[in-house]
Amino acid sequence: MEQPILNRGRVSDPRPVLPSGFKASAIHAGIRAKKSKLDMGLVVAPEALPAAAIYTTNKLVGAHVTVCRESLAKSGGRVRALLVNSGNANCSTGEAGLEDARHVQRAVAELVGCPPEQVLFMSTGVIGARLPMEKLLAALPNLVGTASERGLGDFATAIMTTDLVPKVRTVAVEDKSGAPFRVTGVAKGSGMIHPNMATMLGYLFTDATLPREPHAFLRQVADRSFHRLTVDGDTSPNDTVLLWSSRTSATPTSEELLARTVTDVAQELCRTIAADGEGATRLLTVQVLGAPDEAAATQVARTIATSPLTKTAVHGRDPNWGRILAAAGRSGIDFDPAKARVWIGDADVYSDGKPHPENEKEAHLHLLNNHEVVLGVDLAAGSAQAEAWTCDFSNDYVRINADYRS
Amino acid sequence: MEQPILNRGRVSDPRPVLPSGFKASAIHAGIRAKKSKLDMGLVVAPEALPAAAIYTTNKLVGAHVTVCRESLAKSGGRVRALLVNSGNANCSTGEAGLEDARHVQRAVAELVGCPPEQVLFMSTGVIGARLPMEKLLAALPNLVGTASERGLGDFATAIMTTDLVPKVRTVAVEDKSGAPFRVTGVAKGSGMIHPNMATMLGYLFTDATLPREPHAFLRQVADRSFHRLTVDGDTSPNDTVLLWSSRTSATPTSEELLARTVTDVAQELCRTIAADGEGATRLLTVQVLGAPDEAAATQVARTIATSPLTKTAVHGRDPNWGRILAAAGRSGIDFDPAKARVWIGDADVYSDGKPHPENEKEAHLHLLNNHEVVLGVDLAAGSAQAEAWTCDFSNDYVRINADYRS
Numbered sequence: 001m002e003q004p005i006l007n008r009g010r011v012s013d014p015r016p017v018l019p020s021g022f023k024a025s026a027i028h029a030g031i032r033a034k035k036s037k038l039d040m041g042l043v044v045a046p047e048a049l050p051a052a053a054i055y056t057t058n059k060l061v062g063a064h065v066t067v068c069r070e071s072l073a074k075s076g077g078r079v080r081a082l083l084v085n086s087g088n089a090n091c092s093t094g095e096a097g098l099e100d101a102r103h104v105q106r107a108v109a110e111l112v113g114c115p116p117e118q119v120l121f122m123s124t125g126v127i128g129a130r131l132p133m134e135k136l137l138a139a140l141p142n143l144v145g146t147a148s149e150r151g152l153g154d155f156a157t158a159i160m161t162t163d164l165v166p167k168v169r170t171v172a173v174e175d176k177s178g179a180p181f182r183v184t185g186v187a188k189g190s191g192m193i194h195p196n197m198a199t200m201l202g203y204l205f206t207d208a209t210l211p212r213e214p215h216a217f218l219r220q221v222a223d224r225s226f227h228r229l230t231v232d233g234d235t236s237p238n239d240t241v242l243l244w245s246s247r248t249s250a251t252p253t254s255e256e257l258l259a260r261t262v263t264d265v266a267q268e269l270c271r272t273i274a275a276d277g278e279g280a281t282r283l284l285t286v287q288v289l290g291a292p293d294e295a296a297a298t299q300v301a302r303t304i305a306t307s308p309l310t311k312t313a314v315h316g317r318d319p320n321w322g323r324i325l326a327a328a329g330r331s332g333i334d335f336d337p338a339k340a341r342v343w344i345g346d347a348d349v350y351s352d353g354k355p356h357p358e359n360e361k362e363a364h365l366h367l368l369n370n371h372e373v374v375l376g377v378d379l380a381a382g383s384a385q386a387e388a389w390t391c392d393f394s395n396d397y398v399r400i401n402a403d404y405r406s
Numbered sequence: 407m408e409q410p411i412l413n414r415g416r417v418s419d420p421r422p423v424l425p426s427g428f429k430a431s432a433i434h435a436g437i438r439a440k441k442s443k444l445d446m447g448l449v450v451a452p453e454a455l456p457a458a459a460i461y462t463t464n465k466l467v468g469a470h471v472t473v474c475r476e477s478l479a480k481s482g483g484r485v486r487a488l489l490v491n492s493g494n495a496n497c498s499t500g501e502a503g504l505e506d507a508r509h510v511q512r513a514v515a516e517l518v519g520c521p522p523e524q525v526l527f528m529s530t531g532v533i534g535a536r537l538p539m540e541k542l543l544a545a546l547p548n549l550v551g552t553a554s555e556r557g558l559g560d561f562a563t564a565i566m567t568t569d570l571v572p573k574v575r576t577v578a579v580e581d582k583s584g585a586p587f588r589v590t591g592v593a594k595g596s597g598m599i600h601p602n603m604a605t606m607l608g609y610l611f612t613d614a615t616l617p618r619e620p621h622a623f624l625r626q627v628a629d630r631s632f633h634r635l636t637v638d639g640d641t642s643p644n645d646t647v648l649l650w651s652s653r654t655s656a657t658p659t660s661e662e663l664l665a666r667t668v669t670d671v672a673q674e675l676c677r678t679i680a681a682d683g684e685g686a687t688r689l690l691t692v693q694v695l696g697a698p699d700e701a702a703a704t705q706v707a708r709t710i711a712t713s714p715l716t717k718t719a720v721h722g723r724d725p726n727w728g729r730i731l732a733a734a735g736r737s738g739i740d741f742d743p744a745k746a747r748v749w750i751g752d753a754d755v756y757s758d759g760k761p762h763p764e765n766e767k768e769a770h771l772h773l774l775n776n777h778e779v780v781l782g783v784d785l786a787a788g789s790a791q792a793e794a795w796t797c798d799f800s801n802d803y804v805r806i807n808a809d810y811r812s
Binding site (some may be wrong): 018057058059060061092093094122127129235236237258308312313315316318325326327328330331333334335336337338353355393394395397398399402 | 444463464465466498499500510533534641643644714718719721722728731732734735736739740741742743744756759760761781799801802803804805808
């Protein structure tokens with residue numbers, strides 16, 4: 001049962017680079033105390049180019065969500081520059097925080113030479129504190145001046161908060177019927193973290209032509225990737241995913257091929273984020289087969305991936321089919337548990353209404369010996385399938401999140 | 407802000423006893439290995455009397471859920487005897503498990519002298535294993551023969567699995583316009599536990615006349631009590647709540663007074679269950695005010711009470727208003743975070759769109775110095791309110807639930 005759903009062979013995975021047209025840079029502006037930590041990153045395009053964004057569904061939103069929404073509406077979905085800072089989320093900062101965000105946006109626009117609404121400025125870090133405006137504005141000229149084709153790695157590092165590794169993926173596609181294109185994804189983790197909560201930021205850059213409805217396209221991609229990722233079930237006020245095309249290829253791109261490629265990159269980012277979850281020792285992929293439709297499959301996969309009992313069982317290397325089946329059972333999706341099948345790795349641990357204790361040793365060894373573990377349920381209630389990604393639930397998660405903020 | 411919602415002064419709380427008419431007993435049948443542990447309990451009524459039950463919403467259900475549903479339908483909601491065993495949930499045991507449940511039901515009916523459908527037999531404990539029928543049947547005559555008015559404590563102990571304390575509450579009401587009556591609640595905990603998952607069982611006995619629609623009445627009670635209780639967000643396949651009246655008072659009971667009293671008893675059971683959650687060091691009461699309606703208030707309270715981030719913050723005695731507000735924000739209920747207020751104990755930690763760091767010390771001390779802690783959110787979006795109960799999320803929870811089953 002190793003990964004029957006994803007198809008990874010199709011795409012190449014060269015050294016991560018930006019698609020043609022984009023330039024990036026990063027700087028230590030001093031927002032974060034640690035001297036060596038890059039805390040502000042920039043990506044610029046040669047002109048205002050098509051983009052779409054989706055945001056957290058949380059009612060509590062950071063200032064950047066409000067300003068980005070307004071800006072993309074005003075610019076007609078055209079973006080010239082993206083600025084991201086880490087260390088401060090500019091959230092729960094009221095009207096003053098909105099003004100700060102707009103002030104920075106105007107400053108970038110002036111340096112780049114475009115209207116303010118073509119600049120997107122996003123923030124991640126602690127909430128409830130004002131941005132250190134002086135430091136931030138002082139660093140901008142240098143940041144804009146140093147943007148280059150080779151700045152991707154620094155940009156990916158600058159947006160990290162408590163992430164242990166930068167998260168970047170590039171896929172180059174040879175499209176026989178159209179122009180070759182590249183998709184590059186950059187993300188930072190979604191674990192809700194000390195001292196408050198961490199934002200999931202996802203950026204999908206491409207030099208392919210976007211479909212006519214880029215927002216609907218991005219939503220479809222996110223439904224199959226970022227929306228299937230969970231670290232602890234909580235949602236940050238600043239979560240944002242941006243799709244942005246430098247559209248320098250002459251020939252139009254097959255929408256279906258682009259969708260598959262962007263989704264693959266986004267899914268790879270999700271797996272990297274889950275693997276880097278707080279206190280995680282395992283990347284857990286939850287597979288659901290035999291669902292009445294894809295939305296139902298996703299709901300079951302997400303319910304299992306969010307279950308603390310499933311996540312602690314994986315941490316204990318315990319092939320606990322009962323917890324998996326019970327999580328599926330409370331997902332709200334109709335199926336008959338007597339017909340369902342549950343597996344861990346290659347071992348069937350439950351089917352035909354009864355457990356298979358003889359296979360539990362093999363399942364235990366799968367959980368014990370692999371960094372990336374797989375478990376799944378066949379609902380026997382249709383033919384749709386979905387995956388979700390999460391990490392195990394460890395003592396370290398509790399330790400990290402219980403620390404008093406001082 | 408100490409408990410503004412519940413009204414507890416109204417009712418007396420004498421030594422727990424059964425309402426008049428009921429008798430109870432318990433025995434060590436040998437289902438559980440430990441010699442001294444009572445593992446089977448019985449409650450009998452003098453005749454078949456009105457009852458209603460509600461069950462887990464999980465698609466995976468234990469055999470008793472199926473058989474109890476059928477029996478109550480066939481008996482027209484009349485119950486003569488209730489048998490409960492701990493140590494074995496008779497779940498995922500297929501057709502054979504259903505036959506076992508019916509076999510025991512018939513044996514009790516014969517001993518008590520009633521049709522089988524007037525006997526409810528419920529199980530809790532490990533899943534996937536057949537009931538030890540021989541031991542169970544052998545213990546029945548003694549169990550039925552020793553039932554007495556003083557058997558309540560033993561019954562409450564017999565249904566425990568990993569609960570640390572028995573959970574019993576009695577409330578006696580002097581109804582000036584009707585007959586005095588008594589409501590006695592017994593429960594066992596709902597933490598999903600090693601080795602598989604634990605059932606929440608709740609029993610509400612009364613000698614008051616039940617309303618004409620006891621099932622709807624019980625559902626309303628549960629909506630304000632058991633449905634607002636969460637230990638880890640998981641739901642067991644065997645969860646069951648039973649309301650049963652010995653109806654020996656001559657005069658009818660005020661439905662409103664009965665509802666308030668039964669709800670109070672059920673809420674007290676919930677608080678006891680939450681306080682006894684796995685690894686719990688704090689009972690956490692989540693209050694939500696200013697919601698558009700009660701269902702919305704409940705949804706917000708449940709979302710906060712289920713949030714691992716809120717529960718780990720309470721464990722760390724961290725007055726983390728951001729996590730509370732963010733949990734409310736993702737609950738799906740519409741409100742404006744800029745108008746909301748968040749408190750911990752008596753300390754307001756967020757209002758008017760900004761945090762109050764000057765009050766965090768007081769909030770921290772509330773979390774540090776009380777076994778029962780209170781936090782809340784005023785959504786400023788209406789006038790409805792609700793509470794939910796949970797416990798903090800500790801390292802012990804992970805340790806208990808990650809242990810390999812061996």
